[in-house]
Amino acid sequence: MEKSALQIARASYQPKLPKALQGAVKVKEGAPTQSVDNQDEIKKLFPNTYGMPVVEFVPSDETNNTRMNVGIILSGGQAPGGHNVITGLFDQIKKLNPENRLFGFILGPGGLVDHNYMELTKDIVDEYRNTGGFDMIGSGRTKLEKVEQFEKGLEIIRELDIKAIVIIGGDDSNTNACVLAEYYAAKNYGVQVIGCPKTIDGDLKNEQIETSFGFDTACKTYAELIGNIERDCNSARKYWHFIKVMGRSASHIALECALQCQPNVCLISEEVEKNDMTLNQIVDQLCETIAYRASNGYNFGTVIVPEGLIEFIPAIGRLIDELNDLLALHGADYKDLDKKAQREYIISHLTPDNAATFKTLPAGVARQLSLDRDPHGNVQVSLIETEKLLSDMCEARLAEWKNEGRYVGSFAAQHHFFGYEGRCAAPSNFDSDYCYALGTSAAQLIANGKTGYMAIVKNTTASAEEWIAGGVPITMMMNMERRNGEMKPVIKKALVELDGKPYKELVANRDHWAKETCYIYPGPIQYWGPSDVCDQPTKTLALEQGK
Numbered sequence: 446m447e448k449s450a451l452q453i454a455r456a457s458y459q460p461k462l463p464k465a466l467q468g469a470v471k472v473k474e475g476a477p478t479q480s481v482d483n484q485d486e487i488k489k490l491f492p493n494t495y496g497m498p499v500v501e502f503v504p505s506d507e508t509n510n511t512r513m514n515v516g517i518i519l520s521g522g523q524a525p526g527g528h529n530v531i532t533g534l535f536d537q538i539k540k541l542n543p544e545n546r547l548f549g550f551i552l553g554p555g556g557l558v559d560h561n562y563m564e565l566t567k568d569i570v571d572e573y574r575n576t577g578g579f580d581m582i583g584s585g586r587t588k589l590e591k592v593e594q595f596e597k598g599l600e601i602i603r604e605l606d607i608k609a610i611v612i613i614g615g616d617d618s619n620t621n622a623c624v625l626a627e628y629y630a631a632k633n634y635g636v637q638v639i640g641c642p643k644t645i646d647g648d649l650k651n652e653q654i655e656t657s658f659g660f661d662t663a664c665k666t667y668a669e670l671i672g673n674i675e676r677d678c679n680s681a682r683k684y685w686h687f688i689k690v691m692g693r694s695a696s697h698i699a700l701e702c703a704l705q706c707q708p709n710v711c712l713i714s715e716e717v718e719k720n721d722m723t724l725n726q727i728v729d730q731l732c733e734t735i736a737y738r739a740s741n742g743y744n745f746g747t748v749i750v751p752e753g754l755i756e757f758i759p760a761i762g763r764l765i766d767e768l769n770d771l772l773a774l775h776g777a778d779y780k781d782l783d784k785k786a787q788r789e790y791i792i793s794h795l796t797p798d799n800a801a802t803f804k805t806l807p808a809g810v811a812r813q814l815s816l817d818r819d820p821h822g823n824v825q826v827s828l829i830e831t832e833k834l835l836s837d838m839c840e841a842r843l844a845e846w847k848n849e850g851r852y853v854g855s856f857a858a859q860h861h862f863f864g865y866e867g868r869c870a871a872p873s874n875f876d877s878d879y880c881y882a883l884g885t886s887a888a889q890l891i892a893n894g895k896t897g898y899m900a901i902v903k904n905t906t907a908s909a910e911e912w913i914a915g916g917v918p919i920t921m922m923m924n925m926e927r928r929n930g931e932m933k934p935v936i937k938k939a940l941v942e943l944d945g946k947p948y949k950e951l952v953a954n955r956d957h958w959a960k961e962t963c964y965i966y967p968g969p970i971q972y973w974g975p976s977d978v979c980d981q982p983t984k985t986l987a988l989e990q991g992k
């Protein structure tokens with residue numbers, strides 16, 4: 446593999462480990478836990494993995510040299526730092542016992558089912574230290590949920606004498622990890638399953654998980670780009686830039702980028718939902734800002750749009766809920782019809798309110814909502830051009846206002862979507878350290894006989910030495926939700942809290958940012974240099990932890 450100068454230099458970075466993980470460890474167990482909601486149902490569904498305690502690793506004098514082979518799976522969207530989870534896991538299992546072996550399943554959970562794997566040796570692992578991407582073994586979105594898949598997986602687990610599977614994934618993948626852990630425990634197969642909290646979206650967090658890995662690097666990458674656009678915008682003073690940023694559901698990425706860059710507008714999907722706003726109201730609000738700035742001679746600005754916005758507009762959300770059920774029950778009846786017939790079929794099967802909303806949407810958006818889903822049943826919001834939809838609607842509204850004498854400016858829009866470019870960036874120091882510690886924790890959870898746990902690292906706004914590592918039972922994070930027309934146990938997604946400090950910080954400043962030009966230019970991620978340039982956590986994490 447030919448390498449860049451940065452990659453060569455960065456390979457020798459030694460991630461910092463929490464003090465408690467630097468030597469031999471023992472487990473300190475907390476009190477029994479319960480799920481965040483629907484306790485009776487979840488307990489019934491997970492009789493073998495429900496109620497286990499949160500655990501913390503503390504230093505020990507006794508060395509543990511458990512002999513264990515481990516299988517690792519990268520699941521879902523890429524997130525910077527995934528390779529460091531693997532290197533942390535690899536280094537730790539080898540430290541426990543040099544005979545231990547690590548197997549990577551290729552292209553996600555499907556690799557386990559299809560017996561597609563490779564052994565990850567030191568030579569291979571060393572090539573990927575502190576690099577972005579998931580290309581060491583690849584990732585995929587196959588949903589692991591059927592008994593046949595679990596049994597197929599078991600065949601290769603037995604063949605390779607694997608003691609535990611580590612699944613690095615988001616809320617859906619960790620939900621599946623928990624189901625797999627429960628299944629293997631119920632069957633007494635003696636195979637452990639451990640999860641690791643990954644996703645740039647930042648929506649896999651709760652009292653135990655402070656942040657999902659990748660959020661830090663992805664946001665810093667987008668913030669660099671947004672800052673560059675803001676500077677261009679403030680130099681040319683002739684464009685409104687509509688910038689959509691990834692985050693399938695929650696607006697954490699949009700909010701963090703806004704806190705880092707201070708754009709003129711940042712929409713927050715959760716607020717739109719709470720205020721029961723329509724698309725027209727959002728456009729009106731945007732146009733108020735555009736018109737106000739124009740009245741002061743500022744025919745330019747920046748707007749951050751969260752990727753998931755469309756699903757959070759209540760009327761559209763209700764439509765999607767009904768379309769999900771329709772797709773689950775009757776999808777096969779209309780998926781092969783031509784486009785016009787499909788549209789007619791759908792409209793005739795929707796309730797009148799939802800049919801009316803459906804008819805108002807541009808054809809491309811309507812099609813996205815009604816047909817295309819990822820394997821977990823999610824609308825593929827990254828394919829919907831919300832930024833274009835909004836700017837087109839603003840242009841039309843401003844033209845009306847111009848006729849009415851309410852607007853005196855000129856409006857020209859540029860569109861951007863920042864998503865994929867942030868998912869494989871070289872991990873920041875935070876993500877490099879955090880992921881290495883997560884991998885190390887995962888190894889210790891296995892060595893200490895745990896299953897159905899997610900590796901965790903807490904106290905992450907302190908220096909890495911002071912971080913606290915351990916594990917949380919996955920059932921503790923679960924509740925029941927409707928998915929594909931059925932009630933299912935799932936990990937509760939963390940949306941932006943409207944009484945949380947990061948959102949309140951936005952609200953306290955946004956009028957000022959809208960009217961004036963207060964842009965901040967964060968610049969590129971720095972890997973070497975003063976700690977306040979290189980080692981800062983996200984603003985979200987700092988504010989959440991009162992820093």
Ligand code: FBP
Binds near residue numbers: 524644692693819826
């Ligand atoms: P995960 O939740 O699997 O980490 O994926 C997050 C994400 O990057 C979303 O922000 C985005 O909507 C989606 O993946 C895009 O998926 P794909 O890579 O399949 O296009």
